[in-house]
Amino acid sequence: MSFSQSLFFIVLLILAGAFFSVAEIALAASRRLRLRQLADEGDARALQVLRVQEQPGSYFTTVQVSVNVIAILGGIVGEGLFSPYFAAVLRLWLPEGTAAVLAFAGSVALVTSLFVIFSDLMPKRLGLAEPERLAMALVGPMQKVLLLLGPAVWFYNQCANLLMRLLGLPTQRDDRITPDDILALAEAGTQAGVIDRPEQHVIENVFELDTRWVSSAMTPRDRIAWLRHDDSDEVVRTRIAAEPFSTYPVCDGELDQVLGYVDAKDLFQRVLHQQPIRLTDDDLLHRILVVPDSLTLSEVLQEFRQQREDFALIVNEYSTVVGVITLNDVMSTVMGELVRPEDEEPIVQRDDGSWLIDGHTPMQDVQRALGLDELPSADEYDTLAGFLMVMLRRVPRRTDQVVWGEHRFEVMDVDNYRIDQVLVTRADLAPAAGASPDS
Structure with a gap:
């Protein structure tokens, strides 16, 4: 072949190689969720790509057979394509034998570079940038190539499947989407600016419902507003005016003797109609949902759904009331800072880089804010x-400190054995674990 014919053939081979490179990487990089969405919108090509992804063996075999044939033909045609011209120039300074060797090496290097750049690197980067669009555009032509190379593809597929089975290797990819996959996508979306950080936290909180215990979101025992069943009308009105809540447990003398609960809406109706409030009335008292403190928030949500309730009393193994929880408490845990008023933020970062954290804050939130991996x-x-109690092995007192990793936790305020505020700073010590009470 003449130089122009060889050059034209090389260009054709490069274009063919680029076609197969794009087809391969686009199929592999296409997101099934995006393809499913396009298929649901009526795009038949997306459905065709999804079917190929389910059984990609023949598709990739076609690509590999074609790529190898192109590489062999490129080597044959390009072996001496530029050698005569390089040799003619090099003979001006070098002996003929040396010039011929260097010219041949230069010709091979040039043709190889053209294939690497235009037939491999650029097409694959393009395929990664627009995988779904290109996969849908090329799946039809690739099916025609598959029919053309059918016998060879079948033979190589059978050989590859046999070897895979003998080696115990999987022949199909696992397309199940796990919570970790979704969290990784949310993190990637946040870094790309597509998802706001609070929205990412909402996604994380949803998946943490299975690992967060009910005690992390409940109102503890010492903060429960409750009523005695024999309280007078005046006492009830005074109590709900001082502590306005949506629901009040009604007890027989003490909190652990719960008879039921009353809804604030029912009490307000009586007030509006100027009727006396008697907690002994059966139409006011509702049966209360009682759950153990060993449940997760996900299990509490299931209880709410099954019992058609949005309020529950939490007891420990000794049937002692340890707190109450509402559906709103669970939803607030999920929504986080999206619904929480700024003045009620349990974790506040100060200008100097330190943190003020409420002692009742769930440790998952603390880990996320401080970037702690394991505790x-x-x-x-x-x-x-x-x-802090586990680290100190006692009830913390004001000014007690715990150093873990690169952070120092200092108790700032204690109210009746309850830790209200903790100051967290970067420790000046080398990273080490330990607890150091400061009396």
């Missing part, structure tokens, strides 16, 4: 206060 004895506590 000691993590199954023994749910909140920051519990973490």
